[in-house]
Amino acid sequence: MKTLQIQLLLTGDELMSGDIVDSNSAMIAKKLQQAGYRVSKRVTVGDDVALLQQEIAVLSAASDVLIINGGLGPTVDDLTAEVLAQVAGQPLEEHAEAISHLESWCANRNFKLDAPNRKQAMLPKGVTIVPNPVGSAVGFSVDHNNCWVVCTPGVPSELEKMLDQTILQEISTRFPSLEKTSVFHLPVFGLGESKVQQMISEAMPDWPDTVELGFRASLPIIDVKLTTNTYEGEKARTVCLARLKMLLGAHIISDQEETLPQRVVGLLQQQGKTLATAESCTGGLIASQITSVAGASSVFEMGVVSYSNRIKSHLLDVEPEVIERQGAVSCEVVHQMAQGALSKSGSDYCIAVSGVAGPGGGTDEKPVGTVWVAWGDSQKIETEILYFPGPRGYFQQIVAAVGLDLIRRRLLSIEEEPLYFKQRKFKGAR
């Protein structure tokens, strides 16, 4: 069976200049994949009439579906309607359905329909409107070169609604008899990609052909991906998953495709327990990741970002003499921060971190990348010193993940020490 060719064309100077990171194509691909389709190729160009014309001609000739994203906005650099009109050999005209959408959109917001917004209703003659339940720019589609070409807005929330409410349905109506590809993700923390690959190669040399093995390093998390598109593959994957769980053990964050914060919130909910955080070097990142999960309020009591020594003493009852004697980045201080977080919040569990995020503030004894972590409950607070040299953002991300992972392990009563204690242990002064 010929595979359906779906291609993407993204447009925007901001995508070419590096001003923004393109998250839309990932959203489109993810939703298509969930529906059983794959994107074969994607091309990104700036707001340039000639380049856009050329790419639309080439891509539409080579695909069954071409999704164009971006360039529908109200400003001068939004060119998609104009270019598509030229490619399709149709004039631009004010589209009645688009104008009535714009009018009600403005009326709902007490805005006047201004000239830049009105431009968004000038569309190639004969297009079909793709409704936009969120924003001002409607999408539109046309058949060209024996390809269904659909133009979508760059604003992610608007794109998402159009995909969910119109585009996916239209694709499955037009191309119903498809092989469905399904992907299962196993998120892993604390093992590198090379290590995971080696473990799998050694332990499972009989890996089945029907299950495609892949990796995605979204550091500090590694996702092991198992893709299949047959019924036999699905059965084989069930066996692979069971073996992978044995092999990777406690390094697997979740077998339900949850993120690390989702997993921690879920475990706390299941056990009816609460958590508090006391953060220094991560500056609220752990609290922020936990509270990004809907429903976190049932398990998260308190976060303290104790950036100054005074606050460590004042809010978390860390003894000033201990800070004076040992320094803020020390075993005793992080232990007292954890104790303070428990006693101040009345929570069941706590995470505390204190480290040197850099770029400034490092010393020979405690260089940038050094971090003390404390975690546990009122029965037992554990501490560890680790070393993650690198840029500030990287350090904050990995320390936040370590804190969450240690609480996950405690909630699951995992006795085994994580591998990163050995590999990332701080080895003392430089």
Add this chain to the structure above:
Amino acid sequence: MKTLQIQLLLTGDELMSGDIVDSNSAMIAKKLQQAGYRVSKRVTVGDDVALLQQEIAVLSAASDVLIINGGLGPTVDDLTAEVLAQVAGQPLEEHAEAISHLESWCANRNFKLDAPNRKQAMLPKGVTIVPNPVGSAVGFSVDHNNCWVVCTPGVPSELEKMLDQTILQEISTRFPSLEKTSVFHLPVFGLGESKVQQMISEAMPDWPDTVELGFRASLPIIDVKLTTNTYEGEKARTVCLARLKMLLGAHIISDQEETLPQRVVGLLQQQGKTLATAESCTGGLIASQITSVAGASSVFEMGVVSYSNRIKSHLLDVEPEVIERQGAVSCEVVHQMAQGALSKSGSDYCIAVSGVAGPGGGTDEKPVGTVWVAWGDSQKIETEILYFPGPRGYFQQIVAAVGLDLIRRRLLSIEEEPLYFKQRKFKGAR
């Protein structure tokens, strides 16, 4: 003068499936742009030998520089070296420089050089190594089709070092006489893209041809972009900038291309002042954004994430009777949170927020999207109720930006009320 053609080819199933968002191409484009170069086109395909071969052939024929990113890792789905060897008609062989790099990389980490890592030294015969000062995979380059083809790893920190230390230098050595394009960004908060475009069209109909006007909506921030590539353009841009500052006034976050958190940290540093935060619905996002800025420790004292009512009273001295009477999302509570943040931390300024992030927890009286904000100093704490209905992540991002923007305005003694007070004011129960 013929413009230098630089194109990118990104590879990875994870980029096609939507599993990860591609931030590398933005990094490459940004660094090239800072050096005066533009990327004209970028193509992304999965880990597929035939597709990769085809794209390398097509792109290298049409460009002067082709940067390939991804597929250099140790795992089975990393195909770049193999494909490039086929395209260039060279055998794969173990490259001495790559092996010695891998050996020292492993030795520094007490790792054994395993088979998956050793695969990273199997490169097309005759390539030039691009050193990787961070990770295990070296990059490499080759001249093919009269195009300089350079292969780089997918891990962002490794890619970044290669660009900075080798690739940008090599491009400017090979193609020295270039027109330099320069872009200036003016970040704006509190005005929509259409509104900004309309204001500019009306107030500046004589906009000069030598300055290209563009927009980037990285919500909730809008960047106004002024691009030029001539000396006359630069002079004209200086005039445009002065007029835009008059026109957009206090909505401009910074005229130094700073982010909102960078601007707030910078103003606090200039004025020798300190800040504390008391967050409920944003869950630490404001503190986390502030502390993502290097040097924040000199101005940020304390953040409290008071997710439960008990913590609001316990850590921030909010009166329990007030919470009981008015509810946690109320003017009095957020005011007392702000006062508590000031008195507990001894900071000069504070931001406090309490709202309904959703998806649960909304009522008819206080629906999802309602938020009370308080900000100020010991002389004057102001409060406001706003309404941002939408997904949890969107709500948290915009409320964090509002909090930071209000402190920015206070630090600059801006008297004028922000437009969003009028447009986004909560209008009472549904």
